[in-house]
Amino acid sequence: MKFETAAVHAGEEPVLSEGGSGDVVIPIHLASTFARRDVAKPTGGYEYSRSGNPTRDALETKLAAIEGAKFGLAFSSGLAAETTVALTLLKKDDHVVAFDDLYGGTRRLFNHVFQENFGIKFSYVDARETENVASALRRNTRFVWLETPTNPLIRLCDIRGIAKVAHEKGIPVIVDNTFASPYFQHPLALGADIVVHSTTKYINGHSDSVGGAVMLSDEALHQRIRYNQNAAGAILSPFDSFLVARGIKTLALRMERHQKNALTLAKYLEGHEKVSAVHYPGLRSHPQYALAKKQMDGFSGMISFEIKGGKPAALKFLRALRLFSLAESLGGVESLIEHPATMTHASVPKKEREKVGVKDSLIRVSAGI
């Protein structure tokens, strides 16, 4: 099946056999629990909605299909997905190598929960150079955590190259594919072991559901993550599962338009006298344009840029906008704009933020459709 076909049909084949109602869309199964005839085992395959729910199952099948994975899991937020993956793979005193440019909430989770409470060590490296990842790997490194393109500097890393050096040491690679979406980038095909998403963004696409996803093809690892998903409990609700499944059906169409609009905006900003830098992988001036062409099927809809005049100029500009909402999040049909230093990345200490390059003059745009 092509991407668009799987996005519409996977997980939602109508049941036409005896007793099936033939719905062409997965119904929202709101039941928290499922009756059984006998104590031994559930009669209809389901027992309790945290452990499994027909609407969530349909979504998980669809999520796996669009990432080219064997398995998909749906969580109550992107961070719930990240937490569950991390607690499946980590034990006290383990080590993780991560891209230094990451969503602020991911760094907060790593530093203030996993490091402070459980003694996990994190090495943040500039993963644009594969060598920086390779030289940070230790004997007790349990995984490499990447975003590409990154939030908020729209930097890329070479998934294939990094997977090669990590796999030589038996270390799995996890890619947060939120900014590219499964339509424009396929990390598992490039060698990554696990993909995570905030489905809150492009996958749902309408800014009306918070959710997360994990996709992978390793059966044993899938079983461990699913066990912990049920044990820790951060599952996506049936109603949100329905919304996300519905959103996925138009993902391909939306992504094409997000990309078109982002490219128009990026080119306009690049030629503007009050703009000192534009970060968008579809611009020839992006230092990793060649990698973007090779690794991605498109450039997606996220741009960041630096405005001349520092923070005062940035805040003045953001206050003057009429149509673009000044709001966190991204990937919805409407355009959103934000100031990473005071909003999405406020939890990253100023010194660390500036070391990576997230300046007070940086503005991030999610181009709508």
Ligand code: P1T
């Ligand atoms: O918000 P949540 O669904 O928990 O997802 C967290 C998350 C994970 N990964 C990436 C790359 C993200 O961008 C996010 C959430 N980001 C924002 C809310 C934002 O405005 O950047």
